[in-house]
Amino acid sequence: MSFTGFWPSFDVNNNLFRRVIEDCLELRIRLVSKGEKSDLEITSVFHMNSVFERGSKYLYSKISKNFQVEFENASRYGFVAREKCSGNKRIWYSGENFRTPYGSADGYIGFDKSDPAQNVVYFPHWMYRLYSQKNSLTESQEVHFRSLTNHRDPIERERNCCIFSSSLDPRRKFIVDIMKHFLDVQMYGKAFGNFVESKSEVAKDFGFQICPENSLYPGYVTEKLIESWESGNIPIWEGIDSQEYFNKDAFIDLTSLTTMEIMEIMEMLLKKNLSEIRSKPILQKSPDIAPVVNLIKSVLG
Numbered sequence: 001m002s003f004t005g006f007w008p009s010f011d012v013n014n015n016l017f018r019r020v021i022e023d024c025l026e027l028r029i030r031l032v033s034k035g036e037k038s039d040l041e042i043t044s045v046f047h048m049n050s051v052f053e054r055g056s057k058y059l060y061s062k063i064s065k066n067f068q069v070e071f072e073n074a075s076r077y078g079f080v081a082r083e084k085c086s087g088n089k090r091i092w093y094s095g096e097n098f099r100t101p102y103g104s105a106d107g108y109i110g111f112d113k114s115d116p117a118q119n120v121v122y123f124p125h126w127m128y129r130l131y132s133q134k135n136s137l138t139e140s141q142e143v144h145f146r147s148l149t150n151h152r153d154p155i156e157r158e159r160n161c162c163i164f165s166s167s168l169d170p171r172r173k174f175i176v177d178i179m180k181h182f183l184d185v186q187m188y189g190k191a192f193g194n195f196v197e198s199k200s201e202v203a204k205d206f207g208f209q210i211c212p213e214n215s216l217y218p219g220y221v222t223e224k225l226i227e228s229w230e231s232g233n234i235p236i237w238e239g240i241d242s243q244e245y246f247n248k249d250a251f252i253d254l255t256s257l258t259t260m261e262i263m264e265i266m267e268m269l270l271k272k273n274l275s276e277i278r279s280k281p282i283l284q285k286s287p288d289i290a291p292v293v294n295l296i297k298s299v300l301g
Helices: 016-024 051-061 065-077 125-132 170-179 199-203 224-230 259-269 274-278 290-300
Strands: 002-004 038-043 087-093 107-110 120-122 160-164 184-188 208-210 234-237
Touching (some): 016 125, 016 290, 038 290, 051 065, 107 290, 125 224, 160 170, 160 199, 170 184, 170 208, 170 259, 199 224, 224 234, 234 274
Parallel strands (some): 002 038, 160 184, 160 208, 208 234
């Protein structure tokens, strides 16, 4: 087995995919040496993790058509050409907002809607993170996710708000500026030159958190909503939860709203019992690892 194109901190010896294969499929794994072909390659979208690597491949792409195709695939679509596959079978995984690269692998796991005919499974990165925290993949998911699907005790907080951002695009700044009319907004992260060691610890001192997705695409929902909710505040969010996993009573959805619409929502919201809103469950249904297990089983034959 081999892993290619994963983020720098990804542990090839301890990750969810290995646990699925070893715990659920009861198969033994041996990681192949570099250059050795594996029975199964699981590849992700981080094929150029450094500026030097991106720059050198870009220069090669200008003098070689093969490198040009590979550079465009890797940088724009999140995959490398099929002929570069290091395994007999390949599964493509994305925790980023990339579309399914049909024809480049034998199975696909990402943000697009599940399509059994194409071996596509909807399994966003927030699900990956939740299942990575489980002690056993075979235990009852209802028990494990009970804290996210059931009400919790009401949480009292100040009427203040935080945002953590490495970049400040115009829409995000737009939301921040409106929220300043209603709440004391504190800004953290690279975009504001105000770094913190732990977002979750800082967020616990706030009643609201601005946490929109980086882009709007059906099904593209990251861990932002759950992280904010777990910190005990009310998420102020933008995104498209097309699979309807999240409970809209537990967060403020500003997706595509105008200034006046947002201001009306905030005026009504601040008249309500905010501690009661924070007690609402963030999920209205539990995620399921079974489609991922079945996909890997199908690909392996």
